[in-house]
Amino acid sequence: MSVKKIIIWVVVAIVVILAAFRLIGNRNRIVSQTDNLTSDFVTVSIASVEKKTSSFTLNFTGTLYPYRELDIPAETPGKITSLNYELGQYFPKGGVIATIDNEIKKLTYESAMIDAERLQKDFERAGNLYKGDASSEQEYELARTSYETAKNKFEEAEKQLSYTKITTPIAGTITKKIVEEGKYVKEGDPIASIVDVSKLKVKVNVSESNVYYLRAGDKATITTDIYPGIAFNGKISFVSPRGDETHNYPVEVEIANSTKNPLKAGTFVNVEVGIDSRNATLYIPREALQGSIKDAKVYVASNGKALLRNIVIGREGNESLEVISGLTEHDKVIVSGQVNLTDNRSIKIIENK
Numbered sequence: 001m002s003v004k005k006i007i008i009w010v011v012v013a014i015v016v017i018l019a020a021f022r023l024i025g026n027r028n029r030i031v032s033q034t035d036n037l038t039s040d041f042v043t044v045s046i047a048s049v050e051k052k053t054s055s056f057t058l059n060f061t062g063t064l065y066p067y068r069e070l071d072i073p074a075e076t077p078g079k080i081t082s083l084n085y086e087l088g089q090y091f092p093k094g095g096v097i098a099t100i101d102n103e104i105k106k107l108t109y110e111s112a113m114i115d116a117e118r119l120q121k122d123f124e125r126a127g128n129l130y131k132g133d134a135s136s137e138q139e140y141e142l143a144r145t146s147y148e149t150a151k152n153k154f155e156e157a158e159k160q161l162s163y164t165k166i167t168t169p170i171a172g173t174i175t176k177k178i179v180e181e182g183k184y185v186k187e188g189d190p191i192a193s194i195v196d197v198s199k200l201k202v203k204v205n206v207s208e209s210n211v212y213y214l215r216a217g218d219k220a221t222i223t224t225d226i227y228p229g230i231a232f233n234g235k236i237s238f239v240s241p242r243g244d245e246t247h248n249y250p251v252e253v254e255i256a257n258s259t260k261n262p263l264k265a266g267t268f269v270n271v272e273v274g275i276d277s278r279n280a281t282l283y284i285p286r287e288a289l290q291g292s293i294k295d296a297k298v299y300v301a302s303n304g305k306a307l308l309r310n311i312v313i314g315r316e317g318n319e320s321l322e323v324i325s326g327l328t329e330h331d332k333v334i335v336s337g338q339v340n341l342t343d344n345r346s347i348k349i350i351e352n353k
Helices: 003-038 103-131 137-162
Strands: 042-048 050-052 055-073 078-083 096-100 165-167 172-177 190-207 219-223 232-239 248-256 268-276 281-285 296-302 305-310 312-316 320-325 332-336 345-352
Touching: 042 296, 055 172, 055 248, 096 190, 103 137, 190 232, 190 268, 219 248, 281 332, 332 345
Parallel strands: 042 345
Antiparallel strands: 042 332, 050 281, 055 190, 055 268, 078 096, 096 165, 172 190, 190 248, 219 232, 219 268, 232 248, 281 320, 296 305, 296 332, 305 345, 312 320
C-alpha cells in the first residue's frame, strides 16, 4: 500500500473518532437534561447575597444657564433722557445704564431739603428753649414733629430723585436692549436685560433610581465638546425634593466660569458625579437574574426548594446587580440550572459559589 493511501486512511480514522466523541458528548448532555426534567430534583449552583459598599459614576447631559439673569426695571415713571450702555457691555453692580427726566423730582428734592434744614434749626432752637424752661413741652413737641415730617419728606424726595438713575442690581453683561432714548416708561417697565455668567448652572433631569445617591455639595466634573480634553470643577447646588410625572427630578450643578476657557449659557455639557455608597447595599451575581431589569426575578434556594421571587434592581455592574428590595443578606440565589426550574421545584446543590 502506498504512503498516500495510508495517510488518507489515518485522516479518515481520526475524523471518525472525533465524530464519535462529539456524539457521545451530545448524548450525555441530552441525558443529563432529560434526567433534570424527569427526576425529582434539578441540580443547581448557588451564590450568597452580599451586603457591601461600592463606588460608581453617574453621568448626565445638561445645558448651561446663567447664574443670574433678570430684566432691569424703571423704578419711577418718566421719559428716558439717556442710555449709557451697548449690547455686550459689562457693568459692575450699581452701574448707571440709563437716566429718566429728573427736573420735577430735582425741584421737589431741593425744596424738601430747604424745609428740612429750616425745621431742623427750629427744632434745635426749641430744644434749647425747652431745656432753659423758656418754652413749653407742647411747643417743643410741635417743633420735633414738624422737623421729623420734613425730614421724612426730604428722604422720600431723595429716594425718588435717585430712581431717575437706572442702575444694575447685579454685576453682569447687557444682553438685551428693550427701550430707546426718548421713550416714556412707567414704573416697573423693563429697560434692559442683564446676565451674570461669572458662575453658571447646569440643569439636568435625574431618574428616580439615581437621584437618591445625590446630595447638595457633591463634587462634579463638567466637560464639553467645545473644549476637548478640558474638565471644569463643579458641585451640586440643588436636588429637587419633588419629581415630575415621569419620575425625573430636577438637579442643578454650579460651576465657576473660566477666563482661560470661558463658557456661554446655552452650551450642552456632560456632567460626571463620582458616588461612594454611603450605606452598604445588597448585591447578587448578574447570572442569577431571571427576566428583565424592569421585571426582575431570581430563584432562591430554601430548604431544598427553588422559590421564585420578584426583586427590584438598582445599580447595574458588569458582574453584579444591586438589589433594592426582595432579598435579604445571606439569601442563597441560584446562578446556574435555572433553565429547568419552576417555582417550588426540588433542587440539589452541586456548587456554592
